[in-house]
Amino acid sequence: MELDERKLKILKAIICNYLETGEPVGSRTISKYTDLNLSSATIRNEMADLEEMGYIVQPHTSAGRIPSDKGYRLYVDSMLKEKDAEVESMKEILLEKADRLETLLKQAAKLLAANTNYTTMITGPQYQSRKLKLLQLSEVDETQLLAVIVLEGNLIKNKIIRLSEPLGKETVLKLNILLNTCLQGLNLAEINLPLIQKMKEEAREYSMVVSDILDAISQAVSEDDDVEIFTSGATNILKYPELNDTEKASGLLYALEEKQQLNELMAGLPEKEGEQHGIQVFIGEETPLESMKDCAVVTATYRIEEGVYGKVGIIGPKRMDYEKVVTSLQSLMNQLDGIFKKPG
Amino acid sequence: MELDERKLKILKAIICNYLETGEPVGSRTISKYTDLNLSSATIRNEMADLEEMGYIVQPHTSAGRIPSDKGYRLYVDSMLKEKDAEVESMKEILLEKADRLETLLKQAAKLLAANTNYTTMITGPQYQSRKLKLLQLSEVDETQLLAVIVLEGNLIKNKIIRLSEPLGKETVLKLNILLNTCLQGLNLAEINLPLIQKMKEEAREYSMVVSDILDAISQAVSEDDDVEIFTSGATNILKYPELNDTEKASGLLYALEEKQQLNELMAGLPEKEGEQHGIQVFIGEETPLESMKDCAVVTATYRIEEGVYGKVGIIGPKRMDYEKVVTSLQSLMNQLDGIFKKPG
DNA sequence: TGTTAGCACTCGTTTCGTAAGAGTGCTAAC
DNA sequence: GTTAGCACTCTTACGAAACGAGTGCTAACA
Numbered sequence: 199m200e201l202d203e204r205k206l207k208i209l210k211a212i213i214c215n216y217l218e219t220g221e222p223v224g225s226r227t228i229s230k231y232t233d234l235n236l237s238s239a240t241i242r243n244e245m246a247d248l249e250e251m252g253y254i255v256q257p258h259t260s261a262g263r264i265p266s267d268k269g270y271r272l273y274v275d276s277m278l279k280e281k282d283a284e285v286e287s288m289k290e291i292l293l294e295k296a297d298r299l300e301t302l303l304k305q306a307a308k309l310l311a312a313n314t315n316y317t318t319m320i321t322g323p324q325y326q327s328r329k330l331k332l333l334q335l336s337e338v339d340e341t342q343l344l345a346v347i348v349l350e351g352n353l354i355k356n357k358i359i360r361l362s363e364p365l366g367k368e369t370v371l372k373l374n375i376l377l378n379t380c381l382q383g384l385n386l387a388e389i390n391l392p393l394i395q396k397m398k399e400e401a402r403e404y405s406m407v408v409s410d411i412l413d414a415i416s417q418a419v420s421e422d423d424d425v426e427i428f429t430s431g432a433t434n435i436l437k438y439p440e441l442n443d444t445e446k447a448s449g450l451l452y453a454l455e456e457k458q459q460l461n462e463l464m465a466g467l468p469e470k471e472g473e474q475h476g477i478q479v480f481i482g483e484e485t486p487l488e489s490m491k492d493c494a495v496v497t498a499t500y501r502i503e504e505g506v507y508g509k510v511g512i513i514g515p516k517r518m519d520y521e522k523v524v525t526s527l528q529s530l531m532n533q534l535d536g537i538f539k540k541p542g
Numbered sequence: 543m544e545l546d547e548r549k550l551k552i553l554k555a556i557i558c559n560y561l562e563t564g565e566p567v568g569s570r571t572i573s574k575y576t577d578l579n580l581s582s583a584t585i586r587n588e589m590a591d592l593e594e595m596g597y598i599v600q601p602h603t604s605a606g607r608i609p610s611d612k613g614y615r616l617y618v619d620s621m622l623k624e625k626d627a628e629v630e631s632m633k634e635i636l637l638e639k640a641d642r643l644e645t646l647l648k649q650a651a652k653l654l655a656a657n658t659n660y661t662t663m664i665t666g667p668q669y670q671s672r673k674l675k676l677l678q679l680s681e682v683d684e685t686q687l688l689a690v691i692v693l694e695g696n697l698i699k700n701k702i703i704r705l706s707e708p709l710g711k712e713t714v715l716k717l718n719i720l721l722n723t724c725l726q727g728l729n730l731a732e733i734n735l736p737l738i739q740k741m742k743e744e745a746r747e748y749s750m751v752v753s754d755i756l757d758a759i760s761q762a763v764s765e766d767d768d769v770e771i772f773t774s775g776a777t778n779i780l781k782y783p784e785l786n787d788t789e790k791a792s793g794l795l796y797a798l799e800e801k802q803q804l805n806e807l808m809a810g811l812p813e814k815e816g817e818q819h820g821i822q823v824f825i826g827e828e829t830p831l832e833s834m835k836d837c838a839v840v841t842a843t844y845r846i847e848e849g850v851y852g853k854v855g856i857i858g859p860k861r862m863d864y865e866k867v868v869t870s871l872q873s874l875m876n877q878l879d880g881i882f883k884k885p886g
Numbered sequence: 887t888g889t890t891a892g893c894a895c896t897c898g899t900t901t902c903g904t905a906a907g908a909g910t911g912c913t914a915a916c
Numbered sequence: 917g918t919t920a921g922c923a924c925t926c927t928t929a930c931g932a933a934a935c936g937a938g939t940g941c942t943a944a945c946a
Contacts, residue, residue: 260926336678354700433796452777604897
């Protein structure tokens with residue numbers, strides 16, 4: 199059977215209506231709702247076809263139809279095609295007070311959640327390929343050394359290193375110079391064994407400390423990778439009756455609180471190149487997480503530069519307002535791109 | 543009417559039973575449950591008295607009784623008296639990886655939530671009276687200065703300061719020395735106008751920068767005060783049927799997510815001196831937050847030193863296991879106290 | 887006088903059957 | 917190919933009845 203013009207129109211009408219109401223939609227509704235001027239009986243026939251083709255399903259006999267995952271998919275795909283250019287900008291609250299990446303990301307998540315009424319999540323950029331911009335050691339007291347690590351994009355990490363014996367101001371100064379001359383401009387992958395050897399040699403009796411410091415750096419740079427994810431609007435999911443059921447909501451909220459799963463989800467996404475910030479839509483079973491199998495997830499990628507990127511995701515009911523979500527995401531992506539490119 | 547021995551025993555039996563089951567408890571249950579060897583009829587008479595006195599209520603005629611807020615209060619008070627000494631230590635996972643306060647607090651909240659099966663929240667210590675331990679300026683690039691501020695208790699803050707013109711290594715070094723000699727060991731309140739004037743004079747042509755830096759310090763130290771609160775186990779509240787209702791849960795979860803209200807709640811608590819880490823229990827309407835009026839909240843205070851303290855709170859159903867909660871809290875408090883006293 | 891057995895009564899909960907309503911599928915007519 | 921009509925299905929709402937848990941009261945008992 200073929201999906202002709204009319205069937206498509208009816209399908210879209212069904213989906214649109216369902217997006218609004220959340221109720222199964224019947225033939226009579228469509229008969230009036232569209233400008234096709236067809237009777238409900240005709241619609242019924244077409245609907246039977248659409249069901250056979252798998253685009254819609256009946257929750258039970260004698261209920262209206264609701265879109266299947268396949269139906270949503272078709273709708274989303276056709277919509278994404280249309281949504282190429284038209285992107286109006288979100289309010290520019292983002293730039294205010296955004297000198298810490300963390301704050302920026304939190305604000306972005308919040309803004310997006312407030313804007314869409316869904317749940318949002320956003321990950322910090324992947325660090326692996328960030329370059330070291332500055333390394334600063336300071337003696338806090340006799341037994342503690344503070345390492346401040348500044349990465350490209352003004353990402354600041356702190357790490358306390360415990361000393362077995364005091365170093366003295368001069369040594370700290372020397373180490374600072376040594377470390378900065380050797381490491382500045384490199385990313386984690388570029389700090390290799392030969393380099394480390396060379397540094398240890400130069401540090402002489404302090405080679406142990408150098409080891410400790412390098413450990414601290416790699417820890418500081420990578421340790422938080424599994425918690426650098428911010429969510430907002432978690433309670434929004436309770437607004438949608440189809441998700442507002444203890445079991446489902448509980449699982450989802452738990453996932454949102456724990457973040458571990460989210461991270462795997464986000465990490466698992468490919469860095470999709472592309473026109474539209476790699477916007478991807480997962481519907482129902484397509485979703486990588488069990489707890490989201492009654493939801494839809496829309497993700498996008500923002501990028502800072504080659505190989506440095508982060509993800510933004512929106513979680514909502516399957517009947518989410520895809521159009522709005524995509525537009526909002528694109529707008530946010532553009533802004534983030536802009537911000538990251540500005541101050542560097 | 544007087545609350546004699548027997549009435550008290552019956553009341554406690556009612557509360558204990560209700561804590562376990564969450565169901566209204568009837569006279570027959572008590573008659574068997576206790577070792578009083580009284581018939582259900584006698585119990586009924588006593589229960590009628592207890593109800594008249596306001597310690598228990600009937601959700602509806604011909605249902606068992608449940609404790610009123612007043613009943614819980616009595617129970618909690620009498621329990622707190624008993625719980626003076628016996629505190630066994632919680633697992634000492636806390637010390638691991640705890641070189642950042644944030645991590646420590648998050649872990650504490652998590653641990654406590656996992657331990658009690660309730661929702662927990664914990665605030666960072668109040669900063670106002672923390673002393674400056676170290677101040678470190680570094681030039682990130684020509685237009686940006688990084689200020690790292692280390693406060694007592696190894697609390698590290700970063701702040702980027704934008705420069706109108708480059709300073710040069712030497713100047714930065716000078717400023718570093720100036721700032722540290724002037725400010726080290728002081729707390730925010732002690733940085734007063736005369737001192738600032740003196741510093742500006744010494745800094746000569748860079749007095750503007752000094753201003754900016756001082757601003758940055760006071761910002762960095764105080765800005766996050768309203769978000770430094772960590773929660774864990776939010777979804778635990780869904781485990782208790784009496785809270786598992788969309789309206790109630792939604793309000794609570796929202797409060798937990800937004801944190802603003804929590805902060806006000808925690809901030810509003812007096813710094814209660816005392817034996818038991820100032821453990822306070824709020825039951826039902828006593829709770830300062832509307833969204834928690836069907837809950838009980840137990841809070842405690844940990845202290846770092848005179849005037850520097852933070853709060854921990856546990857939120858659960860009114861029928862929470864107060865005994866366990868109090869014990870867990872005390873144990874955690876002891877640990878936190880210990881940790882803060884150790885490394886200084 | 888305090889305790890207890892017994893009983894009528896209340897009220898929430900469960901169960902069941904019925905009725906209403908929405909929507910379908912099929913058939914026959916246009 | 918389209919439509920009107922109708923029988924059928926299935927969910928939901930509603931109410932009555934049965935049930936059960938628990939109470940309050942009274943009268944009897946130690």
